[in-house]
Amino acid sequence: MTVLNKVESETAAPETATAARHSPLEHRAAELERRSTSGARGVRLHEEPFLSQINLRTPPGGVESSAVSDSLGLPLPTVNRVSGDEHHAVLWLGPDESLIVAPDGRAEHLLRTVRDAQRGGSGSAVDVSANRTTLRLSGPAAREVLEKLCSLDLHPRSFGPGDCAQTLLGRVIVVLWQLDREPGYRIMVRCSFADYLVDLLLDAMAEFLDG
Amino acid sequence: MLLVRCPWCGDRDEAEFRYGGQADVDYPADPHQLDDAAWGEYLFVRANPLGSFNERWVHTAGCRRWFSLVRDTATNEMSPDIPRRRESR
């Protein structure tokens, strides 16, 4: 797909009302804590709310993509891969589309950085931090839990740290990102589906509750 | 359940896709020149072969890209020889 629109001039971002905001899963924090287990067959689930997320469109292989990559200090990821680490990452979403993920509060800065790099070229950068919330699923049994809901082959031979995929968990579209070998995963889900996805995950985790 | 090969993401479950019908149906060069029958033909009439069929799919739950593939309508076998013509759309 070709990106045709020129980069718009920067507009001032509104002040974020961080004091008044609520995350989609904050009302279930205690429940997630209670249903998480440790040990050899343990699995833990919690929300990582308010991560900064920038949706990036850039023509693949063009001058724009190297400029953006330089400005971020990270190579743009190859297919189904993540470049960077959990604190500063770019995820592959499509042939001309990536998702920049960073800790809470970084969106405005990242947006300015990327748009400066894109100036005069093609592409776009949009703050989509409010689109999805993030779940972190980790522990020795985490892969077994995901396998109940996901049709991808998550065995280490085909999916490992630094891999990502947009896929279905149950009936929900998610961005699935494996962070480490434990295994630990980030599951990025649209806010309105988060409750339903947590229901599915807790159900899949139930068998590991007693050890 | 079919395994569909997205040219970008690789083999994925059929449930991640939506079907887009026959591929390579060109928009008429000058629609105003068509009479009603020809316009109706363009809008609604599609090939329905037994065997190889070029068709459009979209990876809805994945990369959201449209692509074409060749499917055998009798066996559901999908050819890895994806027609390249419209991939850029």
Ligand SMILES: [Zn+2]
């Ligand atoms: Zn795809």
